[in-house]
Every structure is written in structure tokens, then in C-alpha cells.
Amino acid sequence: MNAQNDWDDVRYFLAVARQGSLSAAARQLGVNHSTVLRRIAGLEGAMGVRLFDKLPRGYVLTAAGEEMHRTALAMEETLAAASLRLSGRDAQIDGTLRVTTVDIIALHVLPRHLAAFRQRHPGIRVDVTIAEASLSLTRREADIAIRLIGQPPDTLVGRVVSGLAFAPYAAAPLAERHGDAPLSAAAWASVDESFDHTSMARWMKATIPAERIAYRVNSVAALVEGVRAGLGFGLLPCALADRMPDLRRVGPAVEDSGIKMWLLTHRDLRMMGRVRAFLDFMATALAGDRDLLEGRGGQP
Structure with missing residues (x-):
């Protein structure tokens, strides 16, 4: 096997370990059931050990599989980190930018600012994913997160643009x-x-x-x-x-809710051209909405 095939087999292994079944892993990977079975069998043959026990509740890691799982997760993390570092060197202000946020921001705050951003940077396509749960910026499920939280995780960098009343x-x-x-x-x-x-x-x-x-x-x-x-x-x-x-x-605003609007990205992506352009543009645009966001822009 070459290095690409080796990593592909590990991806199949991780999918089965996470999903607990061949069919669920196949759906995740976008392949058919028999392909997953063949790749797992090939990996077990190459390593000379059985990695899964097939039980009524699904595919369960053997002792050898548990050890392989730890190694595979470390490989995945290393490759993801390398991808982030290399992506961060891309200074071109074009391509696809993946943004994740919650429904109220996507529906009522972002659209007019995204229209203005696209006028300035027509080479950037913005894909917005609405999700209450935070998508992983480390695994490149998104490039930028706009979140309503008190404090972001240490793995992310960014800035507060406003409170939210x-x-x-x-x-x-x-x-x-x-x-x-x-x-x-x-x-x-x-x-x-x-x-x-x-x-x-x-x-x-x-x-x-x-x-x-x-x-x-x-x-x-x-x-x-x-x-x-x-x-x-x-x-x-x-x-x-x-x-x-x-x-x-019908009543006063809640005092000090502790919620802030954060613009966030992974530290290895912060110098990517399109990420930097979006963060700088939105920081200015959303700061202009601060009175409204913090409850001073409308009704008494």
C-alpha cells in the first residue's frame, strides 16, 4: 500500500469505530457497505490482527482495535493541524468561506452585511451553516464561527463585537x-x-x-x-x-446577561486572506449595530 491508501484505510477504521456499524460508516463516508467491509478486512489483514468484534449491538473494538484507535486519532489530529497551518498561508481573497452561527444571527443580523461583504469581495463564496452546537473549526467543519457565548474555548481566537440584550x-x-x-x-x-x-x-x-x-x-x-x-x-x-x-x-431589558457576540476562528486560519477579510469587515459592520444588539436602538 502507498501512504494515501494507508490513510484511507485508517479513515474507514475511524468511521466504523465512531458509528458502530458498517452501514452508518458507509453513509458518513459516502460509499457502499461492501466497500467499508473490504477496507476494514484489508486493514486487519495487513496488520495481522482483528480490530473489531461483531456483536448484536454493532461493531465493537477489540483490545488491538483500542490501541489502533488511539494511534488513528493522533494521526487524524496531526493531519488536521497540518492542513490548518497550510491553509493559513493562503493569502488569496477568493474561494469558499464556511461560516457557522445560530438562527437569529443568520436570519436577522447577517444578510445585509453579507451582501455588502460580497460587493467588496465578489471572489468569495460564503457558505453559512445554522447550528446551535458549535461546529469544529479544528476539523475544518467551518472557518469562522459567530457565536453568542460568554467565553470561547482556548483553541479559538477572535474578538467580541457586541453584547446581546x-x-x-x-x-x-x-x-x-x-x-x-x-x-x-x-x-x-x-x-x-x-x-x-x-x-x-x-x-x-x-x-x-x-x-x-x-x-x-x-x-x-x-x-x-x-x-x-x-x-x-x-x-x-x-x-x-x-x-x-x-x-x-413589556418590561426592562435583562441586566448583564453575560452573552457576547464573538467572531471566532482557529488560530492557524487567522492569517488566511479570506478569513482575515471577513473578520475585519464583520467586526466593523457589527460594531455599527451595537446599540440595536444591546437594546438601545429601539423601544424604551
């Missing part, structure tokens, strides 16, 4: 009917338990009785639309709600 809102007719009654007396729409780690969820638990929550959803963008439809009061980002004339702010 939240306040309670209601559809205008619902707000008028509610009048001056306490917020805790209203029906509420809220995010579900997948947001339990966020300041939004902490505020809701501390402020609104659980029995007053009439609607829950796992997307802030969907929550905004639910509140606009009159499903209940909701704690919403001011940057979105203050620009919607059919919503009314």
Missing part, C-alpha cells in the same frame, strides 16, 4: 389586554430544555412560574414568531424584536 415582549394586542398586570400573570412562550444552559432559561425560571408557560420551542427564531402570533409573552433579543412594529416591549 434580551427583554420581555408581547404582540401589541396581547400587551394592550394585559395592561399593567404583573408579567408572571401572563401566558408565556419560551425556549425548551435544550437552552437550560443559557441566561434566557435562567431568567425564565427565576421570573415566570412554570405553569404560566403555554408554548416551548427549541429555536429562538421560532420563539420570536410564536410571540408575534400571540402565543404568549416572550423573552426575546432586542436586536430582533425592537425592529418589529407588531411587538411591544
Whole structure:
């Protein structure tokens, strides 16, 4: 085997180890089941050991397979790091730029700034992936992340461009009917338990009785639309709600939510031409939205 074939076999091995079955590994790799079986059998033959036991619950690593797994993961990490370093030398301001962020930014904050960025850099294609969970910048699942977090992981570099304010809102007719009654007396729409780690969820638990929550959803963008439809009061980002004339702010902004908007990349990509161009452009563009993002740009 040559070096390329050796690494390809290791990729097949890692896919089966991660997925626990040949069919799932085949789907991940974009090949058929028999190809995965053949590559695993070839690797086992070349090494003279059995790497997997086929059990009712799936493919399970043998003792030799566990040792091979540790080595394969180290190989993958080394190759990923080398790819990042080499990519970081690319100073050309063209090509594809992969950006990951959450739905509210992708839908309501980024589009006009992306249009202006494309006018300045028409040679760059921007691919945006909406994901609540952070995609791996180390494995090049994305080049840049725009995240709403308190503090990024140490493996990433970037800058804070703004805070993000939240306040309670209601559809205008619902707000008028509610009048001056306490917020805790209203029906509420809220995010579900997948947001339990966020300041939004902490505020809701501390402020609104659980029995007053009439609607829950796992997307802030969907929550905004639910509140606009009159499903209940909701704690919403001011940057979105203050620009919607059919919503009314019904209480003060949450003080010091701790959430910041970060522009992030992997340290080995920060000098790549298109990454640098995007980070510099968006830092300036989003700074111009700071009053809106921090709740000072719309309703009192």
C-alpha cells in the first residue's frame, strides 16, 4: 500500500469505530457497505490482527482495535493541524468561506452585511451553516464561527463585537389586554430544555412560574414568531424584536446577561486572506449595530 491508501484505510477504521456499524460508516463516508467491509478486512489483514468484534449491538473494538484507535486519532489530529497551518498561508481573497452561527444571527443580523461583504469581495463564496452546537473549526467543519457565548474555548481566537440584550415582549394586542398586570400573570412562550444552559432559561425560571408557560420551542427564531402570533409573552433579543412594529416591549431589558457576540476562528486560519477579510469587515459592520444588539436602538 502507498501512504494515501494507508490513510484511507485508517479513515474507514475511524468511521466504523465512531458509528458502530458498517452501514452508518458507509453513509458518513459516502460509499457502499461492501466497500467499508473490504477496507476494514484489508486493514486487519495487513496488520495481522482483528480490530473489531461483531456483536448484536454493532461493531465493537477489540483490545488491538483500542490501541489502533488511539494511534488513528493522533494521526487524524496531526493531519488536521497540518492542513490548518497550510491553509493559513493562503493569502488569496477568493474561494469558499464556511461560516457557522445560530438562527437569529443568520436570519436577522447577517444578510445585509453579507451582501455588502460580497460587493467588496465578489471572489468569495460564503457558505453559512445554522447550528446551535458549535461546529469544529479544528476539523475544518467551518472557518469562522459567530457565536453568542460568554467565553470561547482556548483553541479559538477572535474578538467580541457586541453584547446581546434580551427583554420581555408581547404582540401589541396581547400587551394592550394585559395592561399593567404583573408579567408572571401572563401566558408565556419560551425556549425548551435544550437552552437550560443559557441566561434566557435562567431568567425564565427565576421570573415566570412554570405553569404560566403555554408554548416551548427549541429555536429562538421560532420563539420570536410564536410571540408575534400571540402565543404568549416572550423573552426575546432586542436586536430582533425592537425592529418589529407588531411587538411591544413589556418590561426592562435583562441586566448583564453575560452573552457576547464573538467572531471566532482557529488560530492557524487567522492569517488566511479570506478569513482575515471577513473578520475585519464583520467586526466593523457589527460594531455599527451595537446599540440595536444591546437594546438601545429601539423601544424604551
